[in-house]
């Protein structure tokens with residue numbers, strides 16, 4: 001065992017505070033990692049505050065982890081001490097069900113093991129995430145950071161990036177397709193960059209005129225202000241795909257109307273019931289598809305990291321010290337972040 005230093009939530013209504021705990025010794029197929037950077041995801045905040053009712057305290061959040069290998073188990077073949085690596089939202093899965101065998105561990109029939117907040121499959125110890133100085137992870141769930149990638153801004157690729165890339169790939173977005181991206185937060189701004197890099201013509205849908213310039217800066221070809229009925233009417237039956245990153249309930253019917261026949265509306269942000277209700281005729285009369293998608297598999301995440309390095313795609317990040325994490329959470333709740341906080345873990349030593 002080795003001591004890990006971290007920031008943890010100790011109760012739903014308390015700020016995160018320093019916390020020391022034990023990380024396991026690497027097993028034969030484990031990689032031990034010194035954490036350099038960790039992105040701050042909305043899920044971290046929800047989990048720390050027990051918004052989903054499943055939190056066991058104390059909990060160390062963080063699942064956008066970039067670090068350096070410090071030790072490897074005797075059976076590890078893919079990584080060596082000194083390698084720069086990443087860990088995303090998953091640290092294990094059953095590895096034998098058919099989604100696992102397909103490389104889609106996020107849909108594991110026996111439930112994947114999240115990076116924080118669930119019992120380890122072997123020893124039952126609750127997993128703890130990346131707001132810490134070290135982590136030990138099975139090599140199958142460790143990603144290789146490609147040569148030349150900017151490490152700090154790459155951290156959010158491991159959640160925000162893969163969440164948008166996986167459905168774009170799965171549904172076959174290709175050069176010339178018209179893709180709408182709804183919402184311009186951490187997920188949305190990555191969706192714009194990735195869809196554009198895949199060759200699509202990208203339109204951002206935003207409620208806020210203030211975001212028009214930013215959307216263009218991220219590479220959007222067009223921007224539609226979704227509260228403007230005239231602008232929405234002008235884009236009826238236009239898009240092949242709609243990537244919907246909005247995490248709160250919203251009326252998707254106007255966006256369904258903006259899809260071509262056979263178009264696909266993909267939900268990646270919403271976990272609540274759709275409200276107002278979906279008007280089925282919007283689907284039926286145009287053979288449109290309403291779909292959902294969750295993060296992405298390990299192989300696909302590696303493909304994305306390599307893709308981002310090749311196309312120089314970066315998440316826009318604001319670097320913070322770990323001591324600023326509670327302020328960062330407060331700002332995230334007000335959507336006051338462009339577009340992801342990333343913790344410089346060197347600050348943990350202060």
Ligand SMILES: [Zn+2]
Nearest residue numbers: 041042043159
């Ligand atoms: Zn996340």
Ligand SMILES: [Zn+2]
Nearest residue numbers: 094097100108
């Ligand atoms: Zn499985």
